[in-house]
Amino acid sequence: xTSMLDDIEKLVVETIRMRLTTQKSLEYFLQAGEKNQQSxxxxxxxxxxxxxxxxxxALEYAxxxxxxxxxxxxxxxxxxxxxxxxxLYQQGDVESxxxxxxxSLTSVRSDPDYWWPLxxxxxxxxxxxxxxxxxxxxxxxxxAESISSKRPQDFMDALTPxxxxxxxxxxxxxxxxAEFTAAWEAGLKMTNEGALDLALKAxxxx
Numbered sequence: 001x002t003s004m005l006d007d008i009e010k011l012v013v014e015t016i017r018m019r020l021t022t023q024k025s026l027e028y029f030l031q032a033g034e035k036n037q038q039s040x041x042x043x044x045x046x047x048x049x050x051x052x053x054x055x056x057x058a059l060e061y062a063x064x065x066x067x068x069x070x071x072x073x074x075x076x077x078x079x080x081x082x083x084x085x086x087x088l089y090q091q092g093d094v095e096s097x098x099x100x101x102x103x104s105l106t107s108v109r110s111d112p113d114y115w116w117p118l119x120x121x122x123x124x125x126x127x128x129x130x131x132x133x134x135x136x137x138x139x140x141x142x143x144a145e146s147i148s149s150k151r152p153q154d155f156m157d158a159l160t161p162x163x164x165x166x167x168x169x170x171x172x173x174x175x176x177x178a179e180f181t182a183a184w185e186a187g188l189k190m191t192n193e194g195a196l197d198l199a200l201k202a203x204x205x206x
Contacts (some may be wrong), residue, residue, distance in 0.1 A: 039068040042061050042064050042065035046062050048159065049061060050087070051159065051166070059087050059088070066084060078107045078108060082100070082105065082125075083124055086101065105121075105199055122141065122195060122199075123167075125137075126138070130170045135175065136202060138180060138183035139190060139195070139198075140187065142185075142186075143190050147192075
């Protein structure tokens with residue numbers, strides 16, 4: 001137990017350090033006027049705030065990031081739109097949250113050249129359903145892990161272990177080992193298209 005608490009404390013300290021460092025980088029790119037870099041840094045700050053359960057800041061970063069990404073290229077805003085919807089829904093703004101998520105998922109489903117990595121899409125869907133549809137959350141996260149293992153990694157992947165720890169801790173508290181294994185294996189068998197269709201249906205019905 002002590003070792004687990006030590007690990008959690010280290011993760012908290014590391015996310016705080018990353019947030020402070022990233023905020024300094026944002027200040028530089030704001031002065032330089034580089035919108036693409038600004039949006040990337042804002043998205044990083046968004047995810048750090050989300051991991052710290054600072055929903056107010058996460059939403060602020062999400063709105064700003066989405067606005068910038070729509071200025072750079074509208075396709076770039078689709079991923080952040082999904083995250084914004086998840087945050088709004090989890091905060092209690094159900095209708096606005098659903099609207100943003102459905103808009104994002106519809107765009108992803110209709111565009112094979114979608115810009116944001118699909119593992120991020122399924123990872124955030126897993127975070128959405130972890131409490132009320134836990135097995136579905138495991139389906140999505142298993143697929144996300146499979147997709148992630150087959151693509152080059154980028155700077156955003158630095159936060160993936162933190163999301164993974166949070167998600168797996170939550171689902172393992174709700175499912176037996178057999179239930180978790182069965183749900184994970186089912187997720188690995190899903191196609192991207194089938195999972196997106198399922199996600200659209202599940203979001204529509206929540």
